[in-house]
Amino acid sequence: MSAPPSTPPAGSGLESAPPPARPALSPSRAADFKQCPLKYRFRTIDRIPEPPSRQAVRGTVVHAVLEDLYALPAAERGPERAMTLAGPAWTRVAAERPESAQLLDGDVELEGFLDEVRALVRTYYRLEDPRGFDPQSCETRLEVELPDGAPLRGFVDRIDVAPTGELRVVDYKTGRAPNPNQETRALFQLKFYALMLLRTRGVVPTQLRLIYLADAQLLTYTPDEDELLRFERTLIALWDAVRTAGRTGDFPPNPSWLCDYCAYKSLCPAFDGTPPPYPGWPAGGESAAETFAESVSD
Template identity: 55%
Template sequence: METSTEDAAEETRGPARPAATVTDHADAAAETTAVAADTTATAASPAPVAIRPPTSLSPSRAGDFMQCPLLYRFRVIDRLPEKPSEAATRGTLVHAVLERLFDAPAAERTAPRAKALVPGQWDRLRESRPEVEELFADDPEGERLARWLTEAERLVERWFTLEDPSRLEPAEREMFVEAELDSGLRLRGIIDRVDVAPTGEVRIVDYKTGKAPRPQYAEGALFQMKFYALVVWRLRKVVPRRLQLVYLGSGDVLTYDPVVADLERVERKLLALWDAIRLATETGDWRPRPTKLCGWCDHQAHCPEFGGTPPPYPLPVRAADPGGAEQGRMGPE
């Protein structure tokens, strides 16, 4: 599940999330692992880091390519820096609180205890990601920070109206998953929570700190969950009984019970998507796809749609197929 944990404003109500916050907080951790595996030099090395073609796919990176192939390139190939956002950072904070709460005995998993975890988890987040400090650099009196933390507490408190953590004993929290398909494609990500019933039935749960999408966009919201269900199915040979999205921003719970046919469709979609990514990687043909989401993108200075120039392409290229690649048209089913 790779940065944005929170959907700023109305972003979850549309077909895709703004570029600046599309990465899920858990997917960010998964991508860190991927980057470490896909580089051949360390930061301490005086030589430039060797950029290698992508070798795996997470839900967020798949979403990036479907939203805009050039955005995928900027994040995965060029690894351009992005500024932290208040919305995504608050989502990361809330996720950390909900995970840590399960360290307490069931009877002590209360709303006041969860809210009390917020300041400490914020301190830990600042230590692990010092760049978030810049979010409130222009707030010397701490008033905006106080409101931001209060909103995080409100989201944590709302969770207790949607689920009862005293009745839950997760089998896994922040579970890193990785599976290699028969095609050789590696899928990876981090699942917020996995519940396993005494009968062996598996439920995959994901927390969203934004608002639930409109019904016509529900399928897009479930893409990430079906991605995780596919990975779990390939790893454990068990189709999850239920996929559950908990929207703390609006107080909604979206559920879906997948079947094998669902996961087979997702696998076919991912294989087609990966073929398009490989073609773009080999040819260097990463086409921008302008949408209203461009307004949230950190990379306008490098985007031709805004008069910018992408960095020099760091990978070898071959001639594009004159028949035309359809990678620029890849989108949700």
């Protein structure tokens, strides 16, 4: 995860990360490139770390609680037991990423944060009863190389397989459900996973399910093989564009309203910033940090 990237200018608030991994397309990295090629470069090639946000860390802890919940026998997955998992999940996340702990000042603030986590987990019980089934897997890492060589990588929150063989892909979201004109964008991630399962297992998932915990909403979708193959062609074209940018070092910024929420704004030439020198397209192995980043963001 090639030569280490140059250190950003002093005062940028961003420090250089370890050398980058061999890039691959994950749902989040694909979305980065589509949104802003320069943001993709900073995250994937320069690997300039971003300050953690409370919302993102809370989402990571909720995911950890649900993963731990499904590791229990079905009969023990009641809501009372789930509430006890929040503290240990936070401890594990804070140990893996110590900078997360800096977001919370003292025990009182930590308890308030854990109450937010528990509230989202309680909402989960309004949408599914985890005592009624056993998933095939949780937090599953998928990797596949498409016919043209495009590498795909991702982490699936949950895969369910019915006794009759139907396959369901599930992703937890700690935010609110999108409005109808944003649903296609929301399903991009699950179509990505569905394509990888088609390529690795030869099976089209019967259902894609997004579970929104902030407002207790479900978004479900049934893909078909022709649709996934069209989606594959889209990803192949996107990867070609990424590789071209990687060879040339041309990752242009794409200013939008999202720039106000970007940790790299001070380095962006669209806002009079100066990016560090381009370190070149990486060809090394993958680091543990990259694995963690992919699992959290996807």
